[in-house]
Every structure is written in C-alpha cells, then in structure tokens.
Amino acid sequence: MSVSLFDQFMSPTYLGIPLLAIALTLPWVLYPSPSARWLNNRLLTLQSWFVNRFTQQILTPLSVGGHKWALILTSLMAFILTLNILGLLPYTFTPTTQLSLNLGLAVPLWLATVLIGLRNQPTAALGHLLPEGTPTPLIPILIIIETISLFIRPLALGVRLTANLTAGHLLMQLTSTAAFALLSTSPMVAALTTALLFLLTLLEVAVAMIQAYVFVLLLSLYLQENV
Template identity: 70%
Template sequence: MIMSFFDQFAIPQALGIPLIIIAIMIPPMLILTLSPRLTTNRLSTLQTWMMKNFTKQIFLPINIPGHKWASILMSLMLLLISLNLLGLLPYTFTPTTQLSMNMAIAIPMWGATVLIGLRKQPTISLGHLLPEGTPNLLIPILIMIETISLFIRPIALGVRLTANLTAGHLLIQLISTAVFVLLPTMTLTATLTFIILLLLTGLEIAVAMIQAYVFVLLLSLYLQENV
C-alpha cells in the first residue's frame, strides 16, 4: 500500500470512531476549568489576562458600536487556535487545513461586517469603492477594481489560513520521513535532522497561534471600516 503525504489531512479512525471527536474534547477541558474556590486558579487568571489584553488591542481603533463584536471575535480566536493546534497531536488532523471549512467561517463573518456597514452608514461604505478626487475616466475602472478587491477578502482569509497550515504540516511530514530513512544508515545526519524537526515543530505551534490572530485581526479591520 502506497502512502501519500496528504494522508495526514484525512480523519483517522479507530473502531469506526473518528478520533477527531476525542481530540476536540481536549481544548474545552483545558479552557473551561471549574474551581470550588472563591478566587480563580492560575490557569483561569492567565486566560482572563490574555482575553482582556487581546480584546483591548483588537478593539482599540474601533468605535464603541463595534465593541459588541468582542465576544464573537474572542470566541473565534479561541476556536481557531484550538483547531490549528489539534493537528500537532498524534492521531488527529487539523480541521482548518480544509479550505471548505475556512471559507465557511470567513464568508459569513466578512458578509456580516459588510451588511453592518450598509445598514449603519451606507454612504460611507459605498464611498470606499470610489476614492475622492478620482478623474471621471477612471471612475468605472476603479469601481470595478475596488468591488473585486472587496469580494476577494473572504477568499484571501480562507486561503491564507489553509496554505500556511498545510505547508507547515507537509514540511514536518517530509522532515520526519527523512529522519526515519536516514536513522539506520546515517545516524549523525538523522540526529541533526531530528533537532531541526523539533525546532520546526515549535515554529509550527507559533504559526498556528499567529494565523488565528491574523484571521481575527483582519476581520476587525474590515469591521473598523463599517462601524
């Protein structure tokens, strides 16, 4: 049986049960921690501190009406971080490497920001399609370009997240395969490659968190234009 490097993006199963179901149960167990004490523990305090600083940084340039999105974007941030990191666990796969799932998140969120702008301030929202002072001959061309760039935004969100995670996982798969192949014959080279693999794994953890942050940050920028 010939194995493909892309088999890592398939859902592994054991006894007919998708292991991703078990893996998805792990993040809520880490995030939703209950304590019988009056004061929170260190983990809850750290989570509260992170959420407070994240919302402060994201919503600092956004008007007060846009602050209603704080819980939505915070929940989306935690969801994406959890899903991105799932693929680094054994016997799991990363759901956000599937373009269909990323587009299913990006399109509704982007569409909501556009609809809010058209409802709250239609003149300003439509004014983004045509910069002030544009010559008459360039008006139709600029409107077409700005309209295309507007509709490309959700595609860019989904493709960016998919491409970064897929490339990182494929690179880890290639290097780990090289370690197993070189280990019996070239031990020193395999050891050095294994060290590179460990460093790359740490980098992939950082990429998983950064890409979730970039996804939410771009959504907040789209929201800033429409509130």
C-alpha cells in the same frame, strides 16, 4: 502502493461518521468554566488574563459600535488557536487545514461586517468602491477592481489560514520521513534532521498562534471600516 502526503489532511471517519464535528466541539471542553470563588486557581487566572489582554488589544482601534463584537472575536481567537495547536499533537487531525471550514468561518463573518456597514453608513460603505478625485474614464474600471478586491477578502482569509498550516504540516512530515530514512544509513545526519524537526515544530507552534491572531485581526480591520 505509496500513500500521498496529502492524505493526512483528509477528514477522518469512523464507521462512516466524520469526526470533524467532534474535533470542532473539543476546544470548548478543554477550557475550564469560571467559578464563583473569590480566588481562582492558576489556570483560570491565566485564562482570564489572556482573554482580557486580547480583548483590550483587538478592540482598541475599534469604535464603540464595534465593541459588540468582543465576545465573537475573542471566542473565535480561542477556537482557532486551540484547533491549530491541538493539530500538532501525534495522531490528531487539524480541522483548520480544511478550506471548507475556514471559508465557512470567514464568509459569514465578513458578510456580517459588510452588511453592518451598509446599514449604519451606506454612503461611506459604498464610497470605498470609488476613491475621491478619480478621473471620469477610470471610474468603471476602479469600481470593478474595488468590488473584486472586496469579494476576495473572505477567500484570502480562508486560503491564508489553510495554506500556512498545510505547508507547515507538510514540511514537518517530509523532515520526519527523511529522519527515519537516514536513521539506518547515516545516524549523524538523522540526528541533525531530528534537531531540525524540533526547530520546525517550535516554528509551527508559533505559526499556529500567529495565524489565529492574524485571522481575527484582519476581521477586526474589516469591521473597523464599517462601524
């Protein structure tokens, strides 16, 4: 019986216990805690530099009211980035290939930005649903379209992350399967396929980092509209 290619994206279980919870708590175990020493080691220095640079870049276009989200956005970036990269290791599972997890991250955070906009500036938040100077006959249609586009935002956040990681993992599995199949019949072609697989792995590492950044960047843009 042939195994489906999508079986690798099923949530693994051990003795009936889903291992997704362990995978979600693993990133926080890997990061070292800052120490009280005057001089940190190289790992802590690199970690602090990354956090400072990312926080500065993501909060630059935001107003002062959006700076309260610095801890949430930076932690979310580190969390998604670690899960994406750890999923590229052999015999591992990528939780961010699950649409349910990505929507569970996207929907509450998007809803929080919308509620903040409705609380702080309700006129401007509702004004996004109807551009200024719209002809009267087009007002109902534009309100419906803008409302749909507003509710599609969290779905787009979750589906984008899931689709990019799933497509990359499938392409890597297909390429590795072809390399193993060609090893006995055509070693030269198998070597070329292995080189292609190596390049795909590098590309997938870049995609894992870029998609984590894009997820947080889009969330910060949604927050920028509401603060």
